[in-house]
Amino acid sequence: MIINMAATMRSLVIGCCVVVFCFERARSALPIVVNTWPFTNATDAGYNVFLNGGSVVDAVEKGCSKCEVLRCDGSVGEGSDPDEDGEVTLDAMIMDGKTMDVGSVGCLRNISSAISVARMVMERTDHTLLAGELATKFAVEMGFKESDLSSNKSDTMFKQWRANNCQPNFRVNVSPDPKKSCGPYQPTESTRLLQENSRNDKGVGYLNHDTIGMVAVDKNGHVVSGTTTNGLNHKVPGRVGDSPIVGAGSYAQNEMGGAAATGDGDIMMRFLPSYTAVQLMGSGMTPSNAALFSIKPIIKFYPDFNGAVIAVNSKGEHGAACHGSGIGTFHYSVKDNPDQVNLFSVKCV
Ligand code: GLY
Numbered sequence: 001m002i003i004n005m006a007a008t009m010r011s012l013v014i015g016c017c018v019v020v021f022c023f024e025r026a027r028s029a030l031p032i033v034v035n036t037w038p039f040t041n042a043t044d045a046g047y048n049v050f051l052n053g054g055s056v057v058d059a060v061e062k063g064c065s066k067c068e069v070l071r072c073d074g075s076v077g078e079g080s081d082p083d084e085d086g087e088v089t090l091d092a093m094i095m096d097g098k099t100m101d102v103g104s105v106g107c108l109r110n111i112s113s114a115i116s117v118a119r120m121v122m123e124r125t126d127h128t129l130l131a132g133e134l135a136t137k138f139a140v141e142m143g144f145k146e147s148d149l150s151s152n153k154s155d156t157m158f159k160q161w162r163a164n165n166c167q168p169n170f171r172v173n174v175s176p177d178p179k180k181s182c183g184p185y186q187p188t189e190s191t192r193l194l195q196e197n198s199r200n201d202k203g204v205g206y207l208n209h210d211t212i213g214m215v216a217v218d219k220n221g222h223v224v225s226g227t228t229t230n231g232l233n234h235k236v237p238g239r240v241g242d243s244p245i246v247g248a249g250s251y252a253q254n255e256m257g258g259a260a261a262t263g264d265g266d267i268m269m270r271f272l273p274s275y276t277a278v279q280l281m282g283s284g285m286t287p288s289n290a291a292l293f294s295i296k297p298i299i300k301f302y303p304d305f306n307g308a309v310i311a312v313n314s315k316g317e318h319g320a321a322c323h324g325s326g327i328g329t330f331h332y333s334v335k336d337n338p339d340q341v342n343l344f345s346v347k348c349v
Pocket of ligand 1 (some may be wrong): 211
């Protein structure tokens with residue numbers, strides 16, 4: 001259910017934004033930029049590309065880049081959410097719904113502009129996904145500068161995590177007990193079967209909410225989606241989340257629409273919610289329902305997971321759905337006119 005204040009005339013002006021609550025399908029004009037969370041500077045940056053005559057691919061790249069530069073809530077870009085070794089690594093993707101070309105990077109080291117490297121993968125290779133140190137090598141060849149992605153903040157987060165016996169911790173079936181002790185770890189003799197649904201809550205919530213996922217549609221119905229994130233705080237080194245995975249982090253297909261996901265990527269990527277939402281919109285479902293039905297299969301297996309999906313069809317109608325008490329109410333940002341960004345809210349199911 002979308003809450004749209006414009007429709008009910010109950011709108012609240014907060015800074016440059018209007019928060020919108022309604023109970024109906026959200027209609028919009030083209031071009032349009034929609035992104036997860038109240039990252040309105042990113043929405044503005046994406047929309048400004050259209051105002052300046054740029055392309056929809058430029059809009060998604062610039063919008064997501066803005067969040068990388070601003071380090072949106074610490075969950076995007078450099079300087080926060082280190083892995084177990086204290087290193088910050090980035091995941092990003094961009095998908096062109098006209099050509100079905102995709103570029104993504106996973107566990108990118110030492111390069112801050114992950115979405116732009118993803119675009120390079122899309123436009124300068126025949127590949128889809130590059131990962132790790134060799135993705136960095138590619139980026140350097142393409143002219144990007146290497147730099148240390150850590151900061152005082154990420155160093156402090158790392159030290160506090162070590163001082164807290166390395167909690168939270170995402171290892172299982174290793175010794176010493178990862179729920180009590182730091183590593184190094186070794187596999188235990190036998191593999192304890194994980195209790196059903198025991199892996200479903202990593203504490204993803206409003207304050208450590210993650211990815212910016214963005215969908216933009218130009219006035220001709222050309223759909224592009226993108227994501228960028230520094231992933232899960234204290235992840236096992238080498239972990240790649242859902243954000244650079246096609247159909248998981250985002251998906252775009254002209255004449256159907258685009259979708260993007262945020263939340264517990266280790267779980268969400270098993271269900272390809274962005275792909276599902278786009279296919280459902282292609283079958284005529286409203287964006288709100290498509291988003292909802294894309295997360296329903298996840299709820300069945302992981303009733304406590306936290307995550308959200310935004311969905312935009314090629315006419316610019318949009319919606320979202322979310323799940324989990326860690327999020328509660330999910331906010332997303334929409335710009336379809338030169339004057340203001342609207343914030344939409346959905347209550348999580
Ligand atoms: N959804 C972002 C991540 O899990 O990495």
